Amino acid sequence: MSLLEIRNLSVDFQTVSGSFRAVDGVNLDIRETDILAIVGESGSGKSVSMLAVMGLLPWTAKITADIMEFEGRDLLTISSRERRKIIGQDISMIFQEPMSSLNPCFTVGFQIGETLKEHLGMDRNARKIRSIELLELVGIPAPEERLKAFPHQLSGGMSQRVMIAMAIACSPKLLIADEPTTALDVTIQAQIIDLLVSLQNDKGMALVLITHDMGVVAETAKQVIVMYAGQQVEQQEVEGLFSTPRHPYTNALLNALPERSLGLDRLPTIEGVVPGAGDRPNGCLFSPRCEFAQDDCEAQIPPLVGTGTNTLRCFHPVDHGGHGE
């Protein structure tokens, strides 16, 4: 049974210049022990879609979906009270900036304890014991002393570990990590990613990793969804995505990676820019920049075709058999 099932999720924001569609038709199907990576560049809507699931978007956002269910319960019509029982306990999230995600006025012990108290109703002693357990689990040395530390006394890597400890405190079934290592040094990033994967293994959690770092995706994920300008353009297993990307955007993105152009004079780029609010094309959103675009691409938006974990939004996918079509 799927843990999180989403069909046709869309998010619209009210802005100064009218309504803006940040997420447009996302399908998702996560089962236990899945590791799903959602990749995309700025403006792709990857963070917004997960924030919508968590109910963390501002009031100016309008969320619509055909299905948005967690363990069979409808997240769209749920009351805030019911939602608060799920968020933080069964679904958890960690964010990009660990230094600003922790409340600077309270100690680490207090903040971890808060989650335990709210969701599991533990008493003070039990909370202390469990907090120390959690800090050890995430690899923080001398956990008893760390409980009394304030966030500003911790380094970036430590803060992120504390965040992870808070997120797994109630043994969630699904952990969403929104760019968890972008703000960290590369050796610390490796430690944090390893930690997330080992926790996922040990606890049988599902992990959703939102990132723009393709290297992390290649080394960590099992499934990958690629997003562009709010739309989901491709989903594949990780090996397939990197060896035979079907959507021209994925193809172009991978070609633009510095490591793929080692022998070349210049790096291949994608001409043009991501469409903003005012200049969305009529047809496929990527068509103005696509080297394989044809007339039908500009006439109408390609539908998302495919089943389950293999989807594609393109009329003329890249053909790796011979040449791109």
Add this chain to the structure above:
Amino acid sequence: MNQSTINSIESGPRQPSVLRRNLLEFWYYFSESKTAVVGLAYLVGIILMAIFADFIAPHDPTIQYRDCLEQAPSWGGDKCNFLFGTDYAGRDMLSRIIYGTRLSLVAGGMVVILCLSIGIVFGVIAGYFRGWVDTIIMRIMDTILSVPGLLMALVLVAILGPGLLNAMIAISITYLPYFVRLTRASYITENTKEYVVASKVSGAGKFRIMFITILPNCMAPLIVQATLSFSTAILDTAALGFLGMGAQPPTPEWGTLIAENRDLMLSAPWTVTFPGLAILLAVLAINLMGDGLRDALDPKMKRS
């Protein structure tokens, strides 16, 4: 070289004028607060009233109508028709209040201009040099702050002599610390940003960094402070006038109006009520507008 008047020939539709677009965006956020718009409208109204006082006021504010002393507000009768009544000397209250608007607005404006100009200079100097220069300037400001504003203004006016001009100077001095502090705080924050380093790498000298590079980025909180100081200045000018230390009779300043008609509070209440209302409404309007301004200029409240 001609400035571009091209109507945008490149990718994506863009509004023709930067200024117009900024004003429109500002108005969008500002007008979300209905009270702010009402405040702005009222302020615009009294500014127009002050400018066109000569045409609006029914009478000359200094003419004394000896046979209409302390008349209650009346209209439609055959003689002594004064919409707001007359004061102890038979002068038309309405006209005096209208002309008084000029004085209050000028007082508020002068205070704001003085405070902005001197406050900015001191704030920038304190922020740039830090060290003992900063310490001296801030301790002077602390000293000014340690005495209650009106009390200090009274002392200053006592030294300088009563009168509207001296009242304005005194009030400016008491407001100075707020402007200096705001400027200095903004300055220090902006100083850490990379565009300042970039200017230094380009070879920018002291004055350029202080006034051309950093200062324009400190203006938003200063604008809000200036607006609110405008209203407080009107109030303080009136207070000083009421205490007899500001504008002297027969100047029709609102506070002075209340002072000179103080004895008539019970027998002819219109002589003090209307000036009081004028003060109240002006200060209220400007404060409401200032709140809206602050919200509109605060980037965190912006949505797009």
Add this chain to the structure above:
Amino acid sequence: MSAAIEGRDLKRYYTVKGSGFFGKPSTLKAVDGASFSLESGKTLAIVGESGCGKSTLARLATMIEKPTSGNIFISGTDPHANAGAEKSRLRQDVQMIFQDPYGSLNPRKKVGTIVEEPVVINRNLPAAERRELAEVMLSKVGLRPEHYDRYPHMFSGGQRQRIAIARALVLQPKILIADEPVSALDISIQAQVLNILMDLQEEMNLALVFISHDLSVVRRIADQIMVMYLGRVVEQGDAKTIFANPCHPYTQALLGATPAVDPKLRRERVKLTGELPSPLNPPAGCAFHTRCRFVQDFCSTTAPGLEMKFERQVACHYAEVAMKS
């Protein structure tokens, strides 16, 4: 022919006030003995994580700060040994671009004014000529002359970085210091900006000092590389040689931690234990010994100097051991 920019045993120490009223002040050794030599047309990459001193080194190179000891030479001349006009002229030869495209442009100035600023400060040209110069630079970085009258917030991150490049190069400097110029950009935009940098470097025969923590980018563009850790240089030399066979354990860890899409480029993940020590309190002897997998007793007593081994400079007592693994 003398190098375009040369650093000899550069050191920059800061005195940090002690904690509390009576605390003893301590010394922060931000850069502790870095030397390099870069010719025109070549790229030196400075690599390392937070606190390694690379940004301080950039500030020394652009003469924003004076070294505590050691010398900088711009085209063979020491700018700090001169004063006034000569120093100012040498300063114009070194320009810089920064990491944060959103913070490095003055939000209250028009783009054209920003690009013109170095000309306004350093040359006496009439307004029309200045504007023409600015418009030429804007075209060189792929923007249009009409963009002169726009404000920075109207541009995307990649476009702002281009504006920053235009500003840095408007005076035709000989040396460009790029402090993490593409770290905050999306992959496809990174490629565009890197191409512009490489093109302009070739056109203007620039000596490019490229500071980065992203080894996949560095691998692509660097001729020489300098790896720093806690203010000291641990490995330095030809980029290809070092990437093919990193010698110093820290370099190995960095390369191992860098996620790569292509499995052939992945190196064994070296697990680095522990956190980065505080630069205020660096470990005795070799700064890296607390996290090194080849550590011996000798490492904690004596700091290794940079020595020529295996065709590069490396600071490690047990370089041979590290190299074999």
